[in-house]
Amino acid sequence: MRLAFSLVSVLLAGAAHAAPLTVATDLPPVQSLVSMVMGDRGEAVLLMDQGADPHHFQLRPSQARNLANADTVIWMGPEMTVWLDQARQSMRADANDLALLEVADTIHRPYVDHAGGMEHDDHDHQEHIHEDHDDHVHSGDDPHAWLDPSNARIWVDAIEHHLTELDPEGAAIYAANAKLASETLTALSDQVVATLAPYHEQPIVVFHDAYGHFAARFDVNVAGAIALGDAAAPSAAHLSQLRDVISERGAACIFAEPQHNPAMVQQIASDLGLRTGVLDPMGSSLELGPDLYPALIRGMADSIATCQKG
Incomplete structure (x- = not known):
């Protein structure tokens, strides 16, 4: 069975916003999770080119403008996209951004680092x-934490609360979408468990x-x-x-x-x-x-x- 997050537009039908939020994101999976919660209430903009190296990407002028004009940034954190950390420090004066790896209860897993064996x-x-x-060998925490849907469920709740703080009028929409996203992610995990069990x-x-x-x-x-x-x-x-x-x-x-x-x-x-x-x-x-x-x-x-x- 295919899982599609197809009810977002239905949930948000007729929900107008005079000044919709624009959220800058660093990675396609993050952009997707933000889109699940935002729906049509605002826009989640991906800063990085799809297929680019997430660790060593450099913003083009148009992408830098998207970052500067965004209401907030939702990203993995400097452990994954150091280029965005550097750009944020030079281009953004506010501190209302959300780093998902810093969200409470996020599951962290270390790389197994044993040189030579x-x-x-x-x-x-x-x-x-x-x-x-x-300096490129992986050590410390593995920042590819989106590959565990349990983290994604934690993050959609954090994204809901973050967006609600910025746009209180959209609270009901964000809450409904986050609930739907969590249900979708739970069903997704169950599917994958069944697929890989053998x-x-x-x-x-x-x-x-x-x-x-x-x-x-x-x-x-x-x-x-x-x-x-x-x-x-x-x-x-x-x-x-x-x-x-x-x-x-x-x-x-x-x-x-x-x-x-x-x-x-x-x-x-x-x-x-x-x-x-x-x-x-x-x-x-x-x-x-x-x-x-x-x-x-x-x-x-x-x-x-x-x-x-x-």
Whole structure:
């Protein structure tokens, strides 16, 4: 069953606002969650180009103007999009922005960081291979927290309260939409659990070390990642060790990402006889709007299940 956030426009029919809010957002998943709560009451503007590197993006003049003209910014936080942190400090004098990673009760998960080898994370049984790679190797908290829909449910409530503070006249609309969003996200999680249930014991290999939140929530067995940092090319030693882990663990599927060159994934798959798939954790290939977030999470589950089934 497809989940679509199609009732937003119905909830908001006839709800006019003399000066609708404009919310600047950093990532497509954040833009989607904000759109779920706002509906037609205002506009959620995505600052970053879809498919761009979220860690090293630079605003064009038109995007900088969107930021300067926005009523507020709702974003992941500087741990994920440092470029927006820098732009906010230079362009915005107010402090009414909402960083989702700082919302109370947000589930935080650390990267498993063990240089030169593998370390087992008792929280989600993943094994990761890490190496020294300038300042791009992941360590500390994993900021890809939107990949756990439990966080998304927490955040839609925070977004509702934040928007209501800025636009009290829209309180009833935001509350109704947040309730609908929470129900949609609960149903989404149930769907993904059912989709992935048969494949808990089958390890996969991912392109980018970014799936800890998704793997922990849905019990996905990630054996390793090709790239351990967002801007770092993997070393020959890491790739050699990764191949050993794939063979030892019996992984059958390796996944590319749409915003990265798939050549390395294809080479490893060819050498080791693996099946391939694509995971899109940013929603870079999806249509912006309230339906993007459910489609992103559901699409990742479907891609894993399809590959594992062979």
